[in-house]
Amino acid sequence: MKLRNLAVAALSALVLALPADMADASKVKGEVTNFDFSFQGLTGTYDRNQLQRGLQVFHEVCASCHGLEYVAFRTLSDRNGPELPEDQMRAFADMYEVWDEELRDWRPATGPDHFPESQFEGAPDLSLMTKARAGFSGPYGLGINQLMKGIGGPEYIASFLLGYTGEEDFQAGSMFYYNRAYGDWVSMAPVLFDDMVFYEDGTEATEEQMALDVAAFLTWTAEPKLVERKHAGFVGVIFLSVLAALLYLTNKQLWAPVKKAAKKD
Template identity: 55%
Template structure:
């Protein structure tokens, strides 16, 4: 009996150590990035979102889609803030399938971004959100809470952590990436640095391009983040005022009873 319990305990310990090692490997190359939208008072940087949109359009959209994002939202407040004419011109770069025509047609601002062009390329609409709170020991989100490390940092790390090493397995080429969970990823390095020239003259080094597209994908996953933060701030202020009023009201109501009790 004792021997069985000992073996079980050792097996559990070994499994836990292995899981911890895997988790450490997954987060070892993921570092915090000081994004403007982090924190309760943070906001998206419009210029950064426009640069990220350019990176996505010129590089990422060749394989990945944003099928949950309406093109018209590129002109919304708190987003990239494109003028209406630019949104219309941008939508014309894509073709979408129209069920009524049973054929492809030019996209309009009311259409969504096209889906992924490759079956094995994940859609990026919710990528930043889905990875936002799963960093830290056993996916507890401790790094997200204490260090601010979330989805955008994960995306930035993936794009900047290729080592240049490759290997082939079952006819598929894998690329070494120190930020990926297994250390090897099937996606070739999408960015090399200096891939694009930005209109605002911002640096186009690899880590800057990665941060810009990561910020854009965070907006794509959370386009109403600023509105939610504003609503949350208003709610907190209201609750604080309500608490003060309730406290003062309570003291006023019970004041006569309190002093009557003391006099007796």
């Protein structure tokens, strides 16, 4: 009983110690939609075709302003990623230029090189966005929502891209656009429109489809080993369960003679 009271007191102290916005993950300023992604849940995995479509949207729409400086081109061929064939990966990297310190000049990128960094001041690097942004389930709380749904970053990215209301406001020489997911005015104009890209796999390039695809791809850039970690965790749980069962049976067998002798006495 004392142990239970101690646990309750410790949990209460932890909750009270958190700031108000951290203790209540539901307090999100904007409106974030709960989209379903294939990589969510205990056994979720990345959809290779979706990651390839998301890479295409990033390359054709986002790369003109935003960077992915923490992502190497060679990882586009990794298992549980976009899985581009080696020749396609090299051809894709060749479309970018990187600064070579030895040559003191620009050259076409190769597999070991990283995507260029953001080209404009204030344009965030997108490989970190899904980790930095908390959506409907947030990074706080007891962790159940995060375990089942993820931290909400992909939902925030997709909701942001789809969240423009069409309202515009000209302030201090700049145009601002209202975004429901952000819950305020933003300087970035809407970037996705139906059929602005052509998907070779036949998928219809609607605004929502492109938003979901690029959000999934950006999640992979932030969590490239997500599937491997889930697999390792699943194996670890099975191993610990078997070990616990063996320890229980061993304990029963070791103490059985003692208990039997105690009953006779």
